[in-house]
């Protein structure tokens with residue numbers, strides 16, 4: 412088993428999908444949490460100057476979703492056919508596009524306005540894709556379900572109730588959080604700092 | 606062999622990586638090119654209202670990179686080990702992040718300014734990643750090389766010479782374009798409309 416060190420800030424954000432995937436697979440990992448004060452000194456040593464990165468046996472890999480896919484493959488969470496794999500990857504990228512556009516650094520008001528204006532398209536699309544199924548794709552969980560949950564938690568921390576009109580999507584979050592290995596991780600992870 | 610129909614605008618942009626991948630694998634595909642005038646009527650019928658999409662045996666799949674990865678897997682272009690697959694996916698997402706931030710709809714001046722300010726980080730990173738190797742990852746082409754070429758062509762059409770100080774990256778583009786199946790595609794594709 413390789414050794415894994417996740418390097419990210421002390422928050423959920425773009426790191427949490429990786430923590431979920433490590434936890435789901437019972438893979439031990441070092442969960443290094445960088446203080447913002449220490450980031451300027453660390454940044455030049457990190458490929459492309461962005462976190463999260465993961466060290467695998469001492470070699471640094473960047474881009475959270477590239478690492479996520481590697482972990483999801485090991486865990487059997489990428490979809491059960493080549494066509495399901497397209498669906499899973501497409502959901503990941505659709506949620507990620509939205510995550511990238513969210514005005515993280517802007518005012519509370521700007522965040523709320525962005526959500527009011529932009530989230531209905533995403534949420535309606537995701538709820539329609541889910542339909543009455545327990546999981547987005549196929550008959551078992553994939554990392555697209557996990558990613559929805561972790562991203563929604565990030566949005567929720569800034570715009571509480573943003574998905575309140577989408578009960579099926581909220582129920583999906585509960586299903587993800589009820590997976591025993593994920594539930595155990597959530598119980599033991601540091602309390603939110605954002 | 607499934608039937609494939611690519612639906613995109615009459616330009617290279619986000620569709621060209623898929624045309625490269627179809628061509629590389631000698632997969633027949635219908636190359637449907639939507640005129641901008643027809644897009645408003647078509648848009649509501651397209652998942653998430655974004656092109657490109659690909660119909661596979663009549664079922665629509667969206668998100669260009671999700672479809673690209675499916676085609677790249679079939680073609681053996683995703684990297685030769687699980688760690689190389691992370692590297693390939695990370696390059697794809699790094700280039701894609703930049704592509705998404707490029708001010709496509711803004712003025713020529715804004716495009717130039719964006720490139721002057723933002724491209725050195727990307728280009729230096731890509732050139733360092735390439736080093737003196739013929740391909741970004743491993744000892745043979747991957748779809749990350751293809752994606753660099755198609756994205757760079759899109760940038761080039763708006764900001765000519767944007768990568769002129771990066772001769773290794775320009776040579777990589779030539780290597781991609783010299784692959785016989787890609788060369789044949791480039792010879793037969795419609796002339797640029799952007």
Ligand SMILES: [Mg+2]
Pocket residue numbers: 504507508701
């Ligand atoms: Mg993306």
Ligand SMILES: [Mg+2]
Pocket residue numbers: 507698701702
């Ligand atoms: Mg991305």
